Every structure is written in structure tokens, then in C-alpha cells.
Amino acid sequence: MTESYYKPEDLLKFSSIGDDAPELWKKFNEWYGEVFKEGALTEREKALIALAVATAEQCPYCIDAFTKTCLEKGSNTEQMTEAIHVASAIKGGATLIHGVQMRNAAKKVEL
Amino acid sequence: MASNGEISGLEALAIEPFDERLKCEVGLYPLKASAPSTLQVDLGSFCNLKCRHCHVSAGPDRTDKVMTRSTMESCLEAVAGNASISTIDITGGAPEMHPDFKWFVAEAVKVAKKVMVRTNLTLMNNKAACDDIGEFLAARKVELVASLPYYRREETDRMRGEGVFKAVMESMKYLNSIGYGMDGSGLKLNLVYNPTGAFMAPSQSAIEADFRRELTRREGVSFNNLFVITNMPIGRFFDFLVESDNLMPYMERLASAFNPDSVEGLMCRTTLSVASDGTLYDCDFNRVLGLKSLLPDSTTDATIESFDGDTLDGRDILTAQHCYGCTAGAGSSCAGETT
Numbered sequence: 001m002t003e004s005y006y007k008p009e010d011l012l013k014f015s016s017i018g019d020d021a022p023e024l025w026k027k028f029n030e031w032y033g034e035v036f037k038e039g040a041l042t043e044r045e046k047a048l049i050a051l052a053v054a055t056a057e058q059c060p061y062c063i064d065a066f067t068k069t070c071l072e073k074g075s076n077t078e079q080m081t082e083a084i085h086v087a088s089a090i091k092g093g094a095t096l097i098h099g100v101q102m103r104n105a106a107k108k109v110e111l
Numbered sequence: 112m113a114s115n116g117e118i119s120g121l122e123a124l125a126i127e128p129f130d131e132r133l134k135c136e137v138g139l140y141p142l143k144a145s146a147p148s149t150l151q152v153d154l155g156s157f158c159n160l161k162c163r164h165c166h167v168s169a170g171p172d173r174t175d176k177v178m179t180r181s182t183m184e185s186c187l188e189a190v191a192g193n194a195s196i197s198t199i200d201i202t203g204g205a206p207e208m209h210p211d212f213k214w215f216v217a218e219a220v221k222v223a224k225k226v227m228v229r230t231n232l233t234l235m236n237n238k239a240a241c242d243d244i245g246e247f248l249a250a251r252k253v254e255l256v257a258s259l260p261y262y263r264r265e266e267t268d269r270m271r272g273e274g275v276f277k278a279v280m281e282s283m284k285y286l287n288s289i290g291y292g293m294d295g296s297g298l299k300l301n302l303v304y305n306p307t308g309a310f311m312a313p314s315q316s317a318i319e320a321d322f323r324r325e326l327t328r329r330e331g332v333s334f335n336n337l338f339v340i341t342n343m344p345i346g347r348f349f350d351f352l353v354e355s356d357n358l359m360p361y362m363e364r365l366a367s368a369f370n371p372d373s374v375e376g377l378m379c380r381t382t383l384s385v386a387s388d389g390t391l392y393d394c395d396f397n398r399v400l401g402l403k404s405l406l407p408d409s410t411t412d413a414t415i416e417s418f419d420g421d422t423l424d425g426r427d428i429l430t431a432q433h434c435y436g437c438t439a440g441a442g443s444s445c446a447g448e449t450t
Contacts, residue, residue, distance in 0.1 A: 073313050078263070
């Protein structure tokens, strides 16, 4: 297994997902474009959120793309690292809080 | 520094020719110059710094090109004799290191409505190197344009050298204390932002707001405006792009962001660049690449010694692949965005 499952050139094939569902692809693109426009949040803030989600979701394409976008919006690596810590804290917290389910389940069967 | 290598290196990439985009998408090929309103004068590539993004590859070892006083006099004569030129924009290297810098500035303010000096700022508070230069420039209302890649030490020093950020902040505090960058003083201190790598710049207004907030909060320093300039794929930055395998992706990024609306305000249409040997170029970037201004019906080089504003008005501007650097996104010039 020397070949990578995620190939950089595959990103250029993203639009092929619209081949069998062109209307849905068109709507996705329009919506995606609108989402990242400046609104109540700045484009720089939205890019930081996107980077945090990308790392949490571990999407290599999104990590590469939004790392560059964050830099192009004027963020620095200190801010980007903090954003990733936020994602990491939520992932960690979300894991840990499921410990309550474990405790509930254990309590139900333990003497 | 091998300009031919840069031109051919850029042309060899599978990127649509810039001139075709000008022709088909803008309808302004060949690009025409109007009468110059700014004379950008390169005093030489000698500099105390060796910044990694420097498009002129300036540095302490660049003693090969230094403008003579005679050429400086020709610049002054050209401005005095041409009403269209209102601004002298003095650049380098570090122009304040030129032995005739003060003389040239003192004479320039007599013939030009506006005189600006592009400085790396590190010498502005260095009494040993440049004596009373801040007060000298302030007394003559000279506008300062200072490169500062980022509002943090980490990014700035990575790009410009260890200790540069600290020296720049000390100079800014000193310049602020004598009125530069302060509201109502009439002394302008403008900053220049360059991306700290192989990526495009943010919007000028957004990054200016970030710089103002962070430089005030972290360092307690003030400035007037911030200009965003795209890193040009020439000089030392070209070397970085090649060595880091970023040349093709960077050029693709610039070409994909080509903005037809940016062409109207390109600086080459109103600015003329004078090399240290007196040769005229359409812009500072063409100067580095050795692409000399074309005079209609002439086989001789255009020089400041034989300056003729009427002949230069309406000339064809030489364009090539590096011009994508000035037309990407919101456009880029020595005065920031062009749109």
C-alpha cells in the first residue's frame, strides 16, 4: 500500500459528482459560494471555521485548500492553530461526554 | 537575478499567455501608456537587508548598480520640465543608504509636488547609519512607504531576517513621535503588505484593519494607510518559487484570478521607472527583467537623459507572463490595489 487513497489530482475531478445530478451540483455550488461571502462574519473568520471543520473531518482536500485560504485572508499560523484547537476541544469533549452514556449503561446492569 | 531565466521560466509553464488575456478579455492589447505622472527612481540595489521576497534581489552585496549624481540631475530636470509628472517615488535597495540621498531629496521637493521614499524602516532610527534622517524627511514633508509583511515578529523576521521586526517597530515609534503616521500632522507613513509566501493577498481594507488593530494593541504604533502588493514571480521570490516547487501552482493561482477590471489602473500606464543607469522602463518589474521601454520609431534605448514626455505618451507597454502578478484579484501596484 504505497499509493495514497487520497490523490491530489482527484480534487480536480470534484465536479464529476455532478455528472448524474447536475441540478443538485449546481445548487450546491451556488449555496457554497454564498456561504463564504462576507456577512455577519468576515471572510477571514469563515475561512478559520472551515479550516477547523476540515481538520476535524480530516478531509485532506479541504485542509490544503483552507490553509491557503486562511493565509490569503490574512490569518497567521497562530490563529489557525487556535482554530484547530477549538475543533479538537469539541471533538474531545464530544467523545468524553459520551462517557455519561457508558456510565448510564453500566449503572443499569451493575449491582 | 538572471532575468532571462525568469522570463523563459515563466513562459515555459503551461499557462495561457498574458497578452492573449489582455487581447481577448480586456481588449487593451497592446497596453498603452499615458503621459507619466510619477517618476519612480531606483537609486540602486544596495540594501542592509536581504529579504526573501525581494523582487530586485537587493542586499548588502549589491554594490553593482548605484545611480550617479549626474543621472539624478537628469531625473530632476525631467520632472522640472514636464508638468505631467507630479510625483517622484524614490526606491532601491535602501535608498537612504545612497551617499547622495539627502541631496536628491532636498532637490526633488523643489521640483515635484509630492516626494515619496520607499524604505525598509530599519535605518530610520539608526543615528549611526543615517544621522537625523527622520527629521530631515519630516521637514520636507516627504511621504514614507514602508514594507512590513506582517504585524507579528514571526512572519516578518522569517521573510526579512532576524531582528528586523523589532528594528522596524523602534523606527515606527520614533517616526510617530515626530509626527509621521499621526492624524493631522501632514506626515504620511504608509505600510506595504506582501503575502508571506506563495499565496495571494487578502483584501486591502480587511488586512489594513487587522494591521491597525494589532499594531496598536501589540506595539502601540500608528500608520496612515496600508497598501497590498502581490509578490511578483521574479527576483529572489522567483528563486523561492522554483526551489520550493511552488512556481506552477503560484502562477496558476495568479492566472486563475486574472481580473480584467484591474487593467485600467495598472501603474505602468502612468508611472515610469528610471534604472540606476538612467534607462527607462515601464515599471519596476520590467526594470528587473531588463524589458526596456519602447520608443516609437526608434532603435535607441529610452533614457532619462533624453527624456521626452510627448514621445513616451501613448507608447506600447511591454507585457509578459509576470504581469499576472499585477492583475490578479483586486489588482496590485506600488500604491496597492488597482480596482
